[in-house]
Amino acid sequence: MNTIKYYDDTPYETAFSSRVISASPGRENGTLDVILEGTLFFPEEGGQTPDRGTLAGHRVLDVQIREGIITHTLSGAGEPIAAGQTVSGTIDWEHRYSNMQNHTGEHILSGLLHSLYGYENVGFRLSDHTVTLDTSGQLSDDQILDLEKKANEVIWRNVPVTCSYPDPAALAALSYRSKKEIDGPVRIVTIEGVDACACCAPHVRRTGEIGSIRILDVLHTRTNMRLTIVCGVRAIEMEQARQSQVSRVSHLVNEPQETIADGVQRLLDQLASCQEEIRNLHAAYVDNRLQAIRSALPDDPSSRDEWIFEFSLDNLTQRKFMNGLCDLGFRYAGVFVGGDETGYHYLIGGRGADARIINQHLKDSLGAHGGGKPDMVQGSVAADKERILKVLDTGTENN
Numbered sequence: 001m002n003t004i005k006y007y008d009d010t011p012y013e014t015a016f017s018s019r020v021i022s023a024s025p026g027r028e029n030g031t032l033d034v035i036l037e038g039t040l041f042f043p044e045e046g047g048q049t050p051d052r053g054t055l056a057g058h059r060v061l062d063v064q065i066r067e068g069i070i071t072h073t074l075s076g077a078g079e080p081i082a083a084g085q086t087v088s089g090t091i092d093w094e095h096r097y098s099n100m101q102n103h104t105g106e107h108i109l110s111g112l113l114h115s116l117y118g119y120e121n122v123g124f125r126l127s128d129h130t131v132t133l134d135t136s137g138q139l140s141d142d143q144i145l146d147l148e149k150k151a152n153e154v155i156w157r158n159v160p161v162t163c164s165y166p167d168p169a170a171l172a173a174l175s176y177r178s179k180k181e182i183d184g185p186v187r188i189v190t191i192e193g194v195d196a197c198a199c200c201a202p203h204v205r206r207t208g209e210i211g212s213i214r215i216l217d218v219l220h221t222r223t224n225m226r227l228t229i230v231c232g233v234r235a236i237e238m239e240q241a242r243q244s245q246v247s248r249v250s251h252l253v254n255e256p257q258e259t260i261a262d263g264v265q266r267l268l269d270q271l272a273s274c275q276e277e278i279r280n281l282h283a284a285y286v287d288n289r290l291q292a293i294r295s296a297l298p299d300d301p302s303s304r305d306e307w308i309f310e311f312s313l314d315n316l317t318q319r320k321f322m323n324g325l326c327d328l329g330f331r332y333a334g335v336f337v338g339g340d341e342t343g344y345h346y347l348i349g350g351r352g353a354d355a356r357i358i359n360q361h362l363k364d365s366l367g368a369h370g371g372g373k374p375d376m377v378q379g380s381v382a383a384d385k386e387r388i389l390k391v392l393d394t395g396t397e398n399n
Contacts, residue, residue, distance in 0.1 A: 002068030002069065003035065003036065003037070003038060003039055003065075003068065003069055003070040004018075004037060004038030004039070005038070005039070005070075006018075006038050006039060006040045007039075007040050007041070007042050007051075007202050008163070008187070008202075010040070011096075011100065011202035011203065012205075013040055013091075014040075014090060014091045014093045014096075015040075015088065015089070015090050015091070016038075016039070016040045016088070016089055017086055017087065017088045017089075018036040018037050018038045018039060018086065018087065018089070019036065019037040019084065019085070019086050020034060020035070020036060020037075020081055020082065020083050020084060020085050020086070020087055021035040021036060021037055021083060022034070022035045022083050023035075023081040023082055023083060026073050026074075028073075030075070030076035031061065031073055031074060031075065031076060032058065032073070032074045032075075032076065032081060033071050033072070033073055033074075034055065034071070034072045034073075034074055034081055034087075035069060035070065035071055035072070036070070036072070036087070036089075039063075039070055039072070039089070040089060040091050041053065041055075041060060041063045041070070041072060041089065041091065042063065042096070042099075042201060042202055043063040043064050043065040043070050043071075044062070044063060044064055044065075045065050045200055045201070046124070046199060046200050046201055047123075047124040047125045047126055048099060048103060048126040048201050049099070049126060049127060049128055050062060050063035050064070051063060051091055051092065051095065051096055051099075052091075052092035052095045052096075053089060053090050053091045053092045054078075054089065054090050055072055055074055055078075055087060055088075055089040055090075056074075056078055056079045056081050056087040056088065056089070057077075057078035057079045058074035058075050058076075058077065058078030058079070058081075059074065059075040059077075059078075060072055060073070060074060060089075061073045061074060061075055094233075095128070096202065097204075097232075097233075098232060098233050098234060099126060099201070099202070100201075100202050100203055100204050100209075101204060101209065101210045101211065101231045101232030101233065101234075102126055102131045102229075102230065102231045102232060102234060103126055103131075103199075103201050103202075103203060104161055104189075104191070104203045104204045104207065104209075104210055104231075105131070105151070105155075105210050105213045105229065105231030105232070106121075106124065106126070106131050106133055106229065106231075107189060107191055107194075107195050107197055107199070107203070108151045108154050108155070108191060108194055108195065108207065108210075108213065109133065109147065109151050109213065109215075109227065109229065110124075110133060110177065110195065110197070111177070111191060111194045111195025111196075111197070112147060112150055112151060112154075112194065112195075113135055113147070114177060114195070115194075115195075116147070116150075117137060117139065117143075118137070119135045119136045119137040120135070120136040120177070120179075121133050121134070121135060121177065121179065122134050122135065122136050122179065122224070123226075124179075129234070130216065130228050130229070130230055130234070131228070131229045131230065131231070132226055132227065132228050132229075133226070133227050133229070134224055134225075134226050135224055135225050135226075135227065136223075136224060137223070137224065137225070138220055138223070138224065138225045139218075139225065141218075144215060144218055144227075147215070148213060148214070148215045151213045152212060152213055154191070154194050154207050155207045155208060155210050155211065155212065155213065156208070157207065157208075158206050158207055158208030159191060159192040159193060159194065159206065159207050160191075160192050160205070160206055161189065161190070161191050161192075161203050161204055161205055161206060161207060162189070162190050162192075163187060163188070163189050163190075163199075163203060164187070164188055164190070165185045165186065165187055165188070166186070166188055171186055171188070174188065174196065175196065176188055176196040176197055176198060177195065177196065177197040177198070178197065178198035182198055186198050187199060187200055189203055191207065209232075210231050210232050211231065211232045211233070211235060211236065212231065212232070212235045212236075213229060213230075213231050213235065214229060214230050214231075214235045214238065214239070215227055215228070215229050216228045216229060216230060216238070246260060249263075249264065250263070253266070253267055278314075279314060279316070279317065282313055282314060282317040283317055283320065286313075286317055286320055286321045286324065289308075289321070290321070290324045290325070290328070293306065293325070293328065294328060297328060297329075301328060301329040301330050301331075302329055302330070302331055302351070302352065303331060304330055304331060305330055305331055305332040305333065305334075305392070306325050306328075306330045306332075306333045306334075307333075307334050307336070307388075307389060307392055308321065308325070308333075308334070308335045308336065309336045309337075309344070309385050310335065310336070310337050311337070311338070311339060312337065313335070313337045318335050318337050318345075318347055319347055321335045322334065322335045322347040322348070322349050322376070323349065325349070326349040326350070326351050326375075329351065330351065331350065331351065331352070331353050332348060332349070332350050332353055332355065332358055333348070333349050333350075334346055334347060334348035334349070334358070334392070335347050336385075336388065340384035340385055343380060343381055343382035343383065344380065344381055344383075344385075344388065345378075345379070345380045346362075346368075346370070346378065346379055346380070346381065347376065347377075347378050348376070348377050348378075349375060349376045350374065350375055350376075351375075354374040355372065355373075355374060355375060355376055355377045356371070356372065356373070356374060356377055358377070358392065359371065359372065359377040359379060361391055361392075361394065362379070362381055362388070362391060362392075363379075365391045365394075366381050366382070366383045366387065366388065366391060367381070367382070368380065368381035368383075369381075
């Protein structure tokens with residue numbers, strides 16, 4: 001027999017008792033799989049995570065449904081459980097109610113998307129943190145804002161939410177949303193004047209219980225879009241977390257919260273100016289270093305190698321330094337940027353020599369990562385300067 005779904009009729013109850021049909025070891029060591037005559041625990045179904053709580057003193061780790069049978073996977077620690085006995089269970093109400101708020105909020109949004117734009121909900125996932133719903137069409141930014149406002153107006157009107165199993169005749173005459181064909185009785189969740197949808201999950205009694213709906217993110221694909229939303233308690237927690245961040249940023253940029261973006265932009269402009277000045281200083285530094293190396297250049301540098309170690313250079317300046325060294329005629333030339341504690345990023349070039357040979361020595365001896373072409377390689381190595389130079393000397397001697 002199918003498990004009796006107590007949560008269908010009493011979604012606000014938190015405690016229940018039921019007879020054990022079977023109890024057997026779970027797939028994971030130390031777990032127990034229990035099937036009851038009836039349960040308040042909503043299983044993972046319809047895109048929603050399962051309920052949490054305890055059963056006979058055991059923590060409920062998972063709840064799954066298969067062909068109408070609901071299986072509770074329990075932790076090993078708790079009372080002994082055997083077929084035929086009656087056990088008590090308790091639902092984690094905070095988690096259940098949060099799911100109810102968010103699921104009903106998703107129905108409001110999906111119903112409005114359907115009635116206002118003709119779009120269908122083609123994917124739904126209610127996790128323990130957010131809700132995502134995939135739609136069959138796309139909206140503009142202004143339409144998204146209007147959708148969010150209209151959804152909250154439904155909440156403010158505090159309209160009834162009812163759940164029922166219409167008989168076949170009534171169901172055939174009913175216009176409702178459903179993502180798939182359903183065999184057997186169909187449970188319809190109706191939000192008065194807004195939506196009617198086939199759904200198996202617990203819902204709030206009235207929309208006012210949802211509190212608020214916030215659309216956090218909109219991801220556009222080629223033809224569809226994915227909305228990420230939060231409702232109820234999750235929306236409050238999200239707003240509190242965001243407000244804390246806004247307050248911190250406002251203090252850091254010394255700008256009122258109302259114009260915080262202006263303060264951030266001012267700092268970004270200052271940062272860009274500083275970075276440009278640093279690049280210019282680095283370029284001048286490299287020019288001076290190259291001039292000093294050129295003045296001490298031997299008559300025939302083609303049989304010599306030049307290795308430069310620097311603490312801080314941006315990528316473009318590092319490349320300019322390496323190319324400048326190669327232009328002076330060295331067989332191999334490399335610029336290593338970093339430190340002995342953190343390791344180095346390197347660029348190595350060769351004029352008439354294959355830089356990949358040196359790179360391979362660094363890989364074989366020091367576990368370096370990188371690659372490139374004969375005239376230039378780049379990579380990183382977690383080693384100190386002394387060890388790197390020893391490998392470079394060995395590699396060039398054997399080449």
